[in-house]
Amino acid sequence: MYFSKSFIPILKNNPTEAKIKSHKLMLRVGMIKQSSAGIYSWLPLGFKVMKKIEKIVREEQDRVGVQEILMPTIQSSEIWKESGRYEDYGEEMLRIKDRQKREMLYGPTNEELITDIFRNSIKSYKSLPQLLYHIQWKFRDELRPRFGIMRCREFYMKDAYSFDINDDEALFSYNKFFLSYLRTFERMNLSAIPMAADTGPIGGNLSHEFVILAETGESKIYTDKRIFEVSSKDTVLQKDSLNLLRNKFKKYYAVTDEKFDQKEFDNKVPQEFRLKTKGIEVGHIFYFGDKYSKPMNASVDFQGKKEFVKMGSYGVGVSRLVGAIIEAKYDDKNEIMKWPISVAPYDCAIIPMINKKDKLNLEKANNIFSYLKSNNLDAIIDDTEENLSTKIKNFNLIGIPYQIIIGNKTEGENYEFKEIGEESKRIKIEKIVEIINKKK
Numbered sequence: 001m002y003f004s005k006s007f008i009p010i011l012k013n014n015p016t017e018a019k020i021k022s023h024k025l026m027l028r029v030g031m032i033k034q035s036s037a038g039i040y041s042w043l044p045l046g047f048k049v050m051k052k053i054e055k056i057v058r059e060e061q062d063r064v065g066v067q068e069i070l071m072p073t074i075q076s077s078e079i080w081k082e083s084g085r086y087e088d089y090g091e092e093m094l095r096i097k098d099r100q101k102r103e104m105l106y107g108p109t110n111e112e113l114i115t116d117i118f119r120n121s122i123k124s125y126k127s128l129p130q131l132l133y134h135i136q137w138k139f140r141d142e143l144r145p146r147f148g149i150m151r152c153r154e155f156y157m158k159d160a161y162s163f164d165i166n167d168d169e170a171l172f173s174y175n176k177f178f179l180s181y182l183r184t185f186e187r188m189n190l191s192a193i194p195m196a197a198d199t200g201p202i203g204g205n206l207s208h209e210f211v212i213l214a215e216t217g218e219s220k221i222y223t224d225k226r227i228f229e230v231s232s233k234d235t236v237l238q239k240d241s242l243n244l245l246r247n248k249f250k251k252y253y254a255v256t257d258e259k260f261d262q263k264e265f266d267n268k269v270p271q272e273f274r275l276k277t278k279g280i281e282v283g284h285i286f287y288f289g290d291k292y293s294k295p296m297n298a299s300v301d302f303q304g305k306k307e308f309v310k311m312g313s314y315g316v317g318v319s320r321l322v323g324a325i326i327e328a329k330y331d332d333k334n335e336i337m338k339w340p341i342s343v344a345p346y347d348c349a350i351i352p353m354i355n356k357k358d359k360l361n362l363e364k365a366n367n368i369f370s371y372l373k374s375n376n377l378d379a380i381i382d383d384t385e386e387n388l389s390t391k392i393k394n395f396n397l398i399g400i401p402y403q404i405i406i407g408n409k410t411e412g413e414n415y416e417f418k419e420i421g422e423e424s425k426r427i428k429i430e431k432i433v434e435i436i437n438k439k440k
């Protein structure tokens, strides 16, 4: 891809309407474009990042045995009346009438719809557990949409649902998601802490929010710093292994403000490990038993008896993660972004110095591009005639983690290669490919 032909509308200055780093950067480098309050179009750069995040989320759901489906965005009000949430959900729900005057809505979440799908097909406990997910747009008519795609009205979410025969099996399902979330966020180079959370309007009795630390986050968090050391390595998909993992986390205090208790915090956490800060919720898992299965009559036959299934739901804010990663990785003061390679819009930027008379550097850039491509690396060439320092500044903002700079001094077979935020070095192209691929 040539930068001159790409749809990456970079702004010269920071947009004044944005208050936090991620919103600022996403508008500055043209990742998103607001279409109306809290509703955004995703431009190529932003969309590429979101797709990579989605791919990781999908792979980690598949890995713990969750099956992918796709439910619609528009739902009928009927099932929400059955669960009793049609009134409860209030003004955050976008309600629509179709031409037959039927009450429809744009789904803010899918507990009702999935329960309806389940109850129509699964009749025996022998088909349990059922773990299902989809990745789909949601709409919540937030009172104050803000911070760009961090708190918007239309957003992209992975939501999964589990169905089990009893509490013990349901806990096993819950723990599978717990593990898959740790792995998901780790692959994005984020340290997300699972926090005992309030269950809010979804209700139930067991819940964790996965929160990444960021000064601009909207959740207040109180935690024992030692929780950062807990690792999910060696955990396998078996009950005792997963319980062990949960217990390792349980040892450390980590809660959001709804559950915060100063006395408990002081008692349980030695002073040197106390951390009070803010964070961004990127995932949320709930166990709520028969909260929906009972009113909606979702049951299975168990030894001749009718049992309401025990359910959980598990969300990841796929679109919010784009902003959350920026909040965690962007150096606002020096205007340097560095995407983790797993979600970077491109693997490498090729930045040749180009002037009208001399096209030799562009030729070199084309050759490098082909070589990277043949090694499965995705690059972008800045083929514009801007001066080199402006180009480098732009790419520091865009945040592609590696740069190959072709200036006048480039000689022979060594290229100036730079990992954003590190010193540049002169090395051969084969070595460059090796370095990038090692990180991938």
Ligand code: ATP
Residues within 6 Å of the ligand: 109, 140, 142, 149, 150, 151, 152, 153, 155, 157, 200, 281, 282, 283, 284, 315, 316, 317, 318, 319, 320
């Ligand atoms: P919050 O507390 O941030 O309002 P929530 O608890 O209402 O979120 P959940 O119902 O748990 O959200 O949804 C699952 C995930 O979807 C959240 O963890 C978050 O990452 C994402 N999400 C929720 N609301 C929004 C929104 N308005 N804009 C972008 N992402 C959102």
Ligand code: MG
Residues within 6 Å of the ligand: 209, 281, 283, 284
């Ligand atoms: Mg939540």
